Amino acid sequence: MxxxxxxxxxxxxxxxxxxxxxxxxxxxxxxxxxxxxxxxxxxxxxxxxxxxxxxxxxxxxxxxxxxxxxxxxxxxxxxxxxxxxxxxxxxxxxxxxxxxxxxxxxxxPRRLADLEPLQPLYLRTLEDSLRLKDRLQGTVLIVGAGWIGLEVASAARHAGAEVTAVETAAQPLLAVMGPELGASFAALHREHGVDLHLGTSIASVSDGEVTLADGHRVTPDLVVVGIGxxxxxxxxxxxxxxxxxxxxxxxxxxxxxxxxxxxxxxxxxxxxxxxxxxxxxxxxxxxxxxxxxxxxxLGGDEPYTRLPYFFTDQYDFGMELVGNVGPEGFDELVVRGETGGDRVYTAFWVAGGRVVAGMHANDWDAIGPIREIVGQPFDERLRDPGVPLSELAS
Ligand SMILES: Cc1cc2nc3c(=O)[nH]c(=O)nc-3n(C[C@H](O)[C@H](O)[C@H](O)COP(=O)(O)OP(=O)(O)OC[C@H]3O[C@@H](n4cnc5c(N)ncnc54)[C@H](O)[C@@H]3O)c2cc1C
The missing domain is CATH 3.50.50.60 (FAD/NAD(P)-binding domain)
Incomplete structure (x- = not known):
């Protein structure tokens, strides 16, 4: 065989x-x-x-x-x-x-034909990463504030580049995280010096100058596209x-x-x-x-039942997320902790009376209980940060 x-x-x-x-x-x-x-x-x-x-x-x-x-x-x-x-x-x-x-x-990566005159970089392969690393300096324009765009923004700031990021949605990661946590990501990047333009897009490109629909102009040394x-x-x-x-x-x-x-x-x-x-x-x-x-x-008959899991690291911020909010969205987001400041928190997405996804930010021990809570019926005690997650997980 x-x-x-x-x-x-x-x-x-x-x-x-x-x-x-x-x-x-x-x-x-x-x-x-x-x-x-x-x-x-x-x-x-x-x-x-x-x-x-x-x-x-x-x-x-x-x-x-x-x-x-x-x-x-x-x-x-x-x-x-x-x-x-x-x-x-x-x-x-x-x-x-x-x-x-x-x-x-x-x-x-999805491509943006309109930006071809600026010879944008995309990030998928090892070669893409090494090419990008060599060019992360001067003024960098990042198109798309999704996971890849935000991680590149973090690396570019680390390398000392001036970073402008543009995102068509009202917040970064809006579709995955919702408005409240999306705003927390926007604040994280602004605190680190990223000039973040939300709810707007590229209006025109002329002679190396990019004009955004909100009127902002930038002449980038490098354009990086991360639009999914x-x-x-x-x-x-x-x-x-x-x-x-x-x-x-x-x-x-x-x-x-x-x-x-x-x-x-x-x-x-x-x-x-x-x-x-x-x-x-x-x-x-x-x-x-x-x-x-x-x-x-090899002949096994077990369905694949594992829930999606994701992690990211940006600056000194790290998070893990388990579960999946469906296309209908969620009814409520329950946050325990502070989404600003040190950003140590856990968050749970509730839909149809169940916890459909959960995450932690900078709270690495929480991932065990979060894995158990996701999929369970929503327990009101989840709103009370005084009740340890471990108690809700059993
Ligand atoms: C820059 C970057 C950062 C990421 N960071 C995270 C993260 O922090 N957390 C996270 O959870 N996920 C992250 N991901 C996502 C994660 O890397 C992917 O989900 C994972 O690589 C998918 O693995 P795969 O084997 O399905 O596909 P791939 O890794 O894309 O491998 C598919 C391979 O198939 C090859 N191929 C395609 N067509 C053919 C063909 N016809 N013939 C032969 N070969 C072919 C491709 O060239 C490629 O090498 C990241 C992805 C990228 C690009």
């Missing part, structure tokens, strides 16, 4: 590792479009971009590990077509047969797999084709606990779905 994994990123690496851990001894081929073995992307906007760590910290394993594990890792190997009738994939004119095919092709990512589902779509904001998979990460599976950023899963489809672009999801799908490819 040959298991072919398309996409040598975090999900792909974890899938092949788990296949071997579960005792699968037959062929594994791991095909990646990039020149590198699989690597972690969070450091690309944090420690590597800050210059705190060497770039080689990012690799999940070195190349020798794949050879030891008898994983046929091929880099610079973009799969251009999948023939599901004949069960093979095409790479540079050659065909590789599969019995099981796992698609872990990840996602790609789109699933890299083209090769699956071309093969006739069902696609709608990513490759559609069931609760067990299986496509409608019994030989084809998907995991990580590209997978739009029918999530059994959330009761709806969700596509998660987070580090933890890529690891855990990668491991899980390995078991399913």
């Amino acid at each position: 040959n298991i072919v994994v398309v996409g040598a990123g975090l999900a792909g690496a974890n899938a092949v590792e788990e296949l071997r851990k579960q005792g699968y001894t037959e062929d594994i081929t791991l095909l990646g479009a990039e020149p590198h073995p699989p690597y972690e992307r969070p450091p690309l906007s944090k420690s590597v971009l800050l210059g705190d760590k060497e770039p080689d910290v990012v690799f999940v394993h070195d190349r020798a590990w794949y050879a030891d594990q008898q994983v046929d890792l091929r880099t610079d190997a973009r799969v251009t077509a999948i023939d599901r009738d004949r069960k093979h994939v095409e790479v540079a004119g050659t065909q590789i047969s599969y019995d099981r095919l796992l698609l872990t092709t990840g996602s790609q 990512a789109a699933p890299d589902d083209q090769v699956g779509r071309d093969a006739g797999l069902a696609v709608d904001n990513g490759l559609l998979v069931d609760a067990r990460l299986r496509s409608a084709d019994p030989a084809v599976f998907a995991a990580g950023d590209v997978a739009n899963q029918d999530h059994p606990v959330l009761g709806r489809r969700v596509r998660v672009e987070h580090w933890d999801n890529a690891i855990e779905q990668g491991k899980h799908v390995a078991g399913v490819m």
